[in-house]
Amino acid sequence: MSTSAAVPPLQAILSAIANAKPRPGRPAARLLAVSKTRGAEAVAALAAQGQRAFGENYVQEALPKIAALRGQGLEWHLIGHLQSNKAREAAQAFDWVQSVDRAKLVEALARHRPPEAGPLNVLIQVNIDDEASKSGCRPQDVSALAEAVAAQPRLRLRGLMAIPAPDPDIARRRAAFRAMSSLFDALAARHAGVDTLSMGMSEDYLDAIAEGATMVRIGSALFGPRAPKKETNA
Ligand SMILES: *Cc1c(COP(=O)(O)O)cnc(C)c1O
Numbered sequence: 649m650s651t652s653a654a655v656p657p658l659q660a661i662l663s664a665i666a667n668a669k670p671r672p673g674r675p676a677a678r679l680l681a682v683s684k685t686r687g688a689e690a691v692a693a694l695a696a697q698g699q700r701a702f703g704e705n706y707v708q709e710a711l712p713k714i715a716a717l718r719g720q721g722l723e724w725h726l727i728g729h730l731q732s733n734k735a736r737e738a739a740q741a742f743d744w745v746q747s748v749d750r751a752k753l754v755e756a757l758a759r760h761r762p763p764e765a766g767p768l769n770v771l772i773q774v775n776i777d778d779e780a781s782k783s784g785c786r787p788q789d790v791s792a793l794a795e796a797v798a799a800q801p802r803l804r805l806r807g808l809m810a811i812p813a814p815d816p817d818i819a820r821r822r823a824a825f826r827a828m829s830s831l832f833d834a835l836a837a838r839h840a841g842v843d844t845l846s847m848g849m850s851e852d853y854l855d856a857i858a859e860g861a862t863m864v865r866i867g868s869a870l871f872g873p874r875a876p877k878k879e880t881n882a
Contacts, residue, residue, distance in 0.1 A: 657870050658697050664854065671829065671860040677853075680725055680846070682867030684709065685874050688716040694870070695720055703727040703865050707734045707741070714741050727809070727846075727865060729783045736760040739768055746771040746809040746846055749785045751796050758800035767804040770797050771846055774831060777824045778813045787831055791838075798839055807844035807862075808832050814851070822855050829860035 658681075665677050682703040683691050691702055691713060700721065704710035705728030714724050725744040735756035738745055748754060748770050761768045772793050775784030785793055790808070797805040808831060812824035828847055836842040848856025850869035857864065868874060 656697065658694055658699060661866060661869060665857065665864065668854050668857045670857055674845075674860055674862055675843075677848075677857045677861055678863045680727075680863055680865045681870055682727065682849075682865050683713070683871070684728070684867065686871050688713045690871060691717060691722075692720075695722060701725060703746075703867075705729075707737050711737065711741055732756050740765075742768070744769040744771065744806070747773045747783060748793070748797065749773045749775075749783060751793065754793065754796045754800060754803065758802045761802040763802075767802055769806045770803050771807050771809040771844060772797065772805075773809045773811075774828065776810045776812055776828055776831075777815075777820075778811075781811075781813075784810065787827070790831055790835065794835055794839060805839055805842060807842045807846070808835065809846040811849075812847070818852065818855060821852055822859055825856050825859035825861070832860065 662679060665679060670676060678701065680701045680703045681694055681699050684705040701723045703725040710724065723743045725746055726738050726742045727746045730738055730745060730747050730753060732752055735753060739757045739760035740762060745757060745768060757768055772790055773784040774787055774790060775781050776787065794805055797803050808828060810828045812821050815821050825847055828845060832845040844862050845860055846863040846865060848861045848864040850866050853864035853866060
């Protein structure tokens, strides 16, 4: 997508984030650039503008991009559902896993995190409002899962992540963000080092920041619309 806009999307989004009023007590939000379906060149172009943190949904899709851009000081976040049989590759290649939602995955990631890499940063994904979704733990399971993460020296508990249902009613979406914010406050009160609440995407990141997000995950507003999802299982 070539565009003649004077302000590149990255700069426009960074200033929108900088001008957003955070919830009292929250630091300014960080931008995670969601690079799923985009090639390594698209990532490199944003990196050249200063963007460091990138999010990917699929381990297999991410590995070649991570390899191609090694040595550039980028920070890679896994934000998609993680199958246990991919935990080894994820623990080796990523800096953060935001989609930890079960004890089995906690153990697998800790077991496979290479000792020479620093601890793997972990967010617990919470299924805050979508009963049908298979990803994310229940809000009442956060405490036990957090204890399990905190007990692993190879992992570092950083906070929570959520993908609220794309409800056209923004008031209901904001209620989900608010519920996440209280869960986050309760977690941060019990665990030192918890500093990240990842929520909000292209359509609603300013609402998420207003309700307490410290990290927003933005794809299409940065890179342009994604091609429709392929039906093949790549
Ligand atoms: C794709 C994706 C995003 C980014 O969505 P956009 O609407 O393109 O900004 C954020 N978080 C997760 C978990 C995603 O899968």
